[in-house]
Amino acid sequence: MYIQGTPSFLVSSALSSPCPSAKYKQDNQHITQRGLVKWLEEEHKVQVTQATVSMTLTRSAELLDGCTEMKNVNQKTRRPVMYPDMEKALVEWIQEYQLVVNVSRDMICQKGKKMLKRLHPSAPPFNFSPGWLDKFKTRHQIQSRRRFGESGSVNMVVCVDALSAIRKVLDEYSLEDIYNMDETRLFYRMQADNSLATKQLEGRKQNKERITIVICCNADGNDKLPLCIIGKSLKPRCFKHLNMEALGCRYHANKNAWMTQGVFRLWLLAFDRRMEGRNVILLMDNCSAHIRKEDLENHNIHLKNTQLFYLPPNTTSKLQPCDAGIIRTFKAYYRRRFNNILLQRLEANVDNPEKISNLEGMQIAMAAWKEDVKPTMIQNCFRHCKLRTEDAGQETTLEELEPPADVIAELEQQIARLPYTNPMDIRNLLNYPNEDGAAEIPTDDNITENILRQFLPATQEDVDDDDSEEQPVITTRQATAALAQLELFWMQQTNNQPEYCDILQKMKDSLSQISEQKLRQTTIRSFFSRS
Template identity: 35%
Template sequence: MESALYEWFVCNQQHTNISGELLKEKGNIFVRHLYPEAISFEFSNGWLEKFKQRHAIRSFRRFGESGSVDIEKIKASLPSIREELDKWAWKVIYNMDETGLFYRMQANNSFTTKQLEGRKQNKERITIVICCNGDGSDKLPLWIIGRVLKPSKVSLLVGIVNVVASWSIDVKPHTIKNCFKHCKIRTDCADDSEVTKELDEEDQRIVADLRNQIKELYYNNQMDMDVFLDHPNEQQIVYALTEE
């Protein structure tokens, strides 16, 4: 049982944080599977300490994110990376990385005249960027990645209010027509009245559906759909230059 437990420990220690309670529980599972008729075994703290001593198991604190890197892929990519780097001098090759700085966090240990109670650590942090070239001759100043105090974003509610405000004003039909022309949606070769008269039954159904949806929005100063679709010819907006 102990050999199976140790083999499981070795296979999972790289990707899983294994605690003493987890080891005892896993040992209990191995006992039930390997010796179903055996009397239940008590995995005490004393057994755990002896198991750790027999297999040279110690407790370490994990730091950073290097454990999430696929070592095999890194080894396979190293030859091509070195080949590319050999084309350049070390002074023009830069490496940049970011890390967190807990600038308000105090040390874990402190000199005192008596035992004092602990306090909650202030985990306020900033993200700094470190950049340096290959031979260390150019160490760039630290960059700080900050946040905007008031992000300039438009929420859904603000967007709805802006849309309502835009369509509540007195929008002239020729204004919409000019917008359609500039956006290449329509051209001057089409006669608006003729296009509207030639609407088939499917188009009429779409227009009626659109009209009903606009009525449900409860806009002030609603534009009539007929005015929107059958607007008059635009007035001339560009005039020839005169001597005046």
């Protein structure tokens, strides 16, 4: 069977999974995209363009994340489904809504009709028959489960009562094996001026200015996981030419830059793999995006190294370490770094100095988390929540839970230097109300739009929403000159720290290896072109 000029999602259905090319590339790093095209044709009898292979490899990390989990080993070979994108959207809708509504067979069929019309407006009538529904549920391992009403708001008495049950579980774990994750929104361009912030974040501008940050760390503070960042743009211009594996964080995107169950699933599977060989417990709140323990199998999640523990509803401000001060401290360091960039750009007379790109905002966030947030701060916040019996009698001071006094003082000095007419109070800046909440249950339109965005060219709305600029490709010659300048700069400093020059030397050595490798590739291509 040959399939020419086919979109990547149809090629995926012909292969039963999008994994083969991504997996083959992972196991054979030397192979080129042209070689992959030939391999797909010979091995799978599928003829695709190099552009399709390129698009598949761009999503290779995500595809490989879910590849093994999504495959049912007992599943017999079946004919490719007619509308795999519709089924993908329908599965996502079921996963998101089964927490809040009893999803019936009729509801699934009706929703499937609407999504098919949304994704394929000119498609001929499709029979959502009982037979199709049974096969659909088998393909995606969907099981029926009846939902019952949720309990009401939890008061402080319930919060105190819950601690005894929590301690009974957590006392069995060492500090290094107790993790907490939470999400927070971040307006990464927001200035510390009440008037400017209101104007800057009004209406649809909020979507451009906002990313969601997923923070996770353990109780002894020595394992801060790389950030997971959720943006609005699937492929921002500033990401072009970048090696996404070297980004330093996990990046996902959807229409509203929210945490969803789909994103959470990928994050959780990656977390569990990272904990290989250990037995850890992960504390989370019970927001709608966090898949419940009893629903893990329905989402094809099989954890080997991780136990999940959901904090009682409406208690996270008291019982969740990330809410106790970790996120607030992270944002203090982010704002300090952002303000430094603002001051530098103002001094250089840069137009719209606050207009940093998605990539720059992510780099600031990663530096604030990795370099600035200290293990002692994390330890204080876990101890403050008194989640273990040994912490019950210990008291923490407000100073131990807040960003360091010197950071707050520097923020105040920065704000005083910036040309603001109505400067924010530091407390309001670090607890900005519109940054609360970072998860949602997506609407039908959100789901189908996110599916379409993966396979279709960017719409005008996507282009308008992405106001970043494409970064130029840096040549080895330019990189060599830049490193030489940096080395000379540090050698001229009176308070020079030798380790910086050592780091630069390692970078120069690595750059030399890259140059030699490119030279060998150029020589080989020249040889074959002559012959």
